[in-house]
Amino acid sequence: MYESVDYYQLTNLLSEEEKLIQNTARQFVEDKFIPIITEYHRVGEFPVEIVKQLGELGFLGSTLPEEYGGAGLNNIAYGLIMQELERGDSGLRSFASVQGGLVIYPIYRFGSEEQKTKWLRSLISGYKIGCFGLTEPDFGSNPAGMKTTARKTSGGYRINGTKMWITNGSLADVAVVWAKLDDTIRGFLVEKGTPGFQVQTIKGKFSLRASDTAELVFDECEIPEENILPDTDGLKSPLKCLTQARYSIAWGTVGAAMACYDTALKYAQSRIQFDRPIAAYQLTQEKLVYMVTEITKAQLLNYHLAKLKDEQKMRSTHVSMAKRNNVEESLKIARMARSILGANGISDEYPVIRHMLNLETVSTYEGTHEIHTLILGEDITGIAAYY
Amino acid sequence: MNIAVCIKQVPDTETKVRVSGDKKWIEEGEINFILNPYDELAVEEGLKIAEAHSGEVTVLSLGPDRITSAIRSALAMGANKAIHIKTDKNPLDPMATAEALAQVLREGNYDLILLGKQAIDDDHQQIGPILSEKLGIPAANVVTKLEVSADKITAERQIEGGFEKIECALPAIVTTQRGLNEPRYASLKGIMAAKKIQIEEKIVTVPDDKIEILEINYPPEKPPGKIVGEGADAVPELIRLLKEEAKVIS
Ligand SMILES: Cc1cc2nc3c(=O)[nH]c(=O)nc-3n(C[C@H](O)[C@H](O)[C@H](O)COP(=O)(O)OP(=O)(O)OC[C@H]3O[C@@H](n4cnc5c(N)ncnc54)[C@H](O)[C@@H]3O)c2cc1C
Numbered sequence: 215m216y217e218s219v220d221y222y223q224l225t226n227l228l229s230e231e232e233k234l235i236q237n238t239a240r241q242f243v244e245d246k247f248i249p250i251i252t253e254y255h256r257v258g259e260f261p262v263e264i265v266k267q268l269g270e271l272g273f274l275g276s277t278l279p280e281e282y283g284g285a286g287l288n289n290i291a292y293g294l295i296m297q298e299l300e301r302g303d304s305g306l307r308s309f310a311s312v313q314g315g316l317v318i319y320p321i322y323r324f325g326s327e328e329q330k331t332k333w334l335r336s337l338i339s340g341y342k343i344g345c346f347g348l349t350e351p352d353f354g355s356n357p358a359g360m361k362t363t364a365r366k367t368s369g370g371y372r373i374n375g376t377k378m379w380i381t382n383g384s385l386a387d388v389a390v391v392w393a394k395l396d397d398t399i400r401g402f403l404v405e406k407g408t409p410g411f412q413v414q415t416i417k418g419k420f421s422l423r424a425s426d427t428a429e430l431v432f433d434e435c436e437i438p439e440e441n442i443l444p445d446t447d448g449l450k451s452p453l454k455c456l457t458q459a460r461y462s463i464a465w466g467t468v469g470a471a472m473a474c475y476d477t478a479l480k481y482a483q484s485r486i487q488f489d490r491p492i493a494a495y496q497l498t499q500e501k502l503v504y505m506v507t508e509i510t511k512a513q514l515l516n517y518h519l520a521k522l523k524d525e526q527k528m529r530s531t532h533v534s535m536a537k538r539n540n541v542e543e544s545l546k547i548a549r550m551a552r553s554i555l556g557a558n559g560i561s562d563e564y565p566v567i568r569h570m571l572n573l574e575t576v577s578t579y580e581g582t583h584e585i586h587t588l589i590l591g592e593d594i595t596g597i598a599a600y601y
Numbered sequence: 602m603n604i605a606v607c608i609k610q611v612p613d614t615e616t617k618v619r620v621s622g623d624k625k626w627i628e629e630g631e632i633n634f635i636l637n638p639y640d641e642l643a644v645e646e647g648l649k650i651a652e653a654h655s656g657e658v659t660v661l662s663l664g665p666d667r668i669t670s671a672i673r674s675a676l677a678m679g680a681n682k683a684i685h686i687k688t689d690k691n692p693l694d695p696m697a698t699a700e701a702l703a704q705v706l707r708e709g710n711y712d713l714i715l716l717g718k719q720a721i722d723d724d725h726q727q728i729g730p731i732l733s734e735k736l737g738i739p740a741a742n743v744v745t746k747l748e749v750s751a752d753k754i755t756a757e758r759q760i761e762g763g764f765e766k767i768e769c770a771l772p773a774i775v776t777t778q779r780g781l782n783e784p785r786y787a788s789l790k791g792i793m794a795a796k797k798i799q800i801e802e803k804i805v806t807v808p809d810d811k812i813e814i815l816e817i818n819y820p821p822e823k824p825p826g827k828i829v830g831e832g833a834d835a836v837p838e839l840i841r842l843l844k845e846e847a848k849v850i851s
Pocket of ligand 1: 579600
């Protein structure tokens, strides 16, 4: 089996179950996903047939307790799964992050018992797909300004507005949609096919191509009373979901970085220029050393973040630091790997350019790099600098 | 149906194996160990048969403490019980290993005993046949297709240039070969459920090894390649060398 970079022997810190879980995820990605990803990336589609397999193995909503169909995993095991999935492709990990952190989690955290019974098992098993609509055409980094509204009607709610850049949007059986009800942001479940709900796939992406992204349009879209997530209350509710998904990104991007580093190292050792392998030159070594050091630092950050999360000592700002750092460093690593591969670095014969392009999205979604800087800046200075 | 699967923990194929200083063994320190891939086929087959015939699968493994991770892998795939066979010394001779396994297998009244056709580390390919002899039951070796009924099995096995179909009564031994099935992944639920299964420990005295490892060595380094020339002009010379020196074409 593929052996990943583990310079500080962190694998030794894992329990037997955590190792087995990582192995299952790694083997699955190696056997079933890596052989098909290049083709899906070329045509710009998400390999949707893989979803049921993800569900069967337990990769969706795996931290949920068994009574709802989860596997009751701890956060190290959960993080390791995300890392292995993103070694395949950020699109695969994005699917799992959205389904787990942004759909299963809010239903579990803010939903009614009926909503949990109706949705959780089928989402966890991969029989149903969900998406999360927060971003709007005019409100990205500043979701508090959202224009989408919900109006109380006799039988339920009427939703109006547009959500933009929604992962899994065209595939979803259910959308978790955030809208203002009397000026308070609340979450609503909108099922596919509800009259007044339309979905348009976004084309022309140069990043996260093997992931479905769509625009959701709600035009006098009427949903029943029981579809409001009862325990949602203001912007902090979607932000709690984002903390879950950002956690999975902090781990996931290390997987993408590992794939880039492994590829670059092998390439540098075998590519001969001026009669020596390019790995023999100091400039190349500097890049490789940078990569392995940053991967190791990111792994350590993740490992400790997981411990904090399991001990319920993790703050959302801890996640911001890991998301901000790990995405940025993975992106740098991907660019360095690309340069080491020379012309081959721009070809999809190698996974590097795909990861590099994907990571541009990862740096933007779930709070841009800049926004996480401001979140951390506010946390340490006490002064908000967003406006 | 009461099914036993004998499994072995072996170094991962991707691991770079280093010979130990005394040349009698390998450095185990940094090795990643896995469940022997041929035994994985045996576990899968056992689970399939158990599912079809409402049976139970017990995995047995002999070795030091580290092998529990291989046992857990098999439990995570879905095996019901596990026995860790602990010994006073680590046998290197398949004859001694088979004797220890046979002692435990005799107690279990198994209808079917499955194991990989070989372990990918020492490649002896002997345990199955020796067990058959020691337990006095038939063995089908290197099996690529297996049908099981209440009292007999029909097995297809690879032979030189073709297939052989054989039938024998239960209890029987089957050693598994690639192509028999595609082993399932251990699902997260399986892994978490396996955590709760208590691995039974049995202490067994093994007979002395009848073979001795004198030396373990790396394969000789490949001689460097030879460049015959460039372009079409070099082809006749290349063909001559392939024929006369390398003797790979005639
Ligand atoms: C492929 C993809 C999938 C996505 N999936 C989802 C999804 O499933 N659900 C969902 O709700 N959203 C999703 N998004 C949207 C994503 O979360 C937003 O794109 C992101 O929040 C940024 O918003 P924006 O694109 O409107 O950029 P803007 O907010 O317009 O920002 C543009 C630039 O300005 C900077 N900026 C903004 N404000 C400040 C400030 N105060 N100070 C300094 N710099 C600032 C930003 O950092 C950025 O560099 C997805 C995006 C992509 C690309």
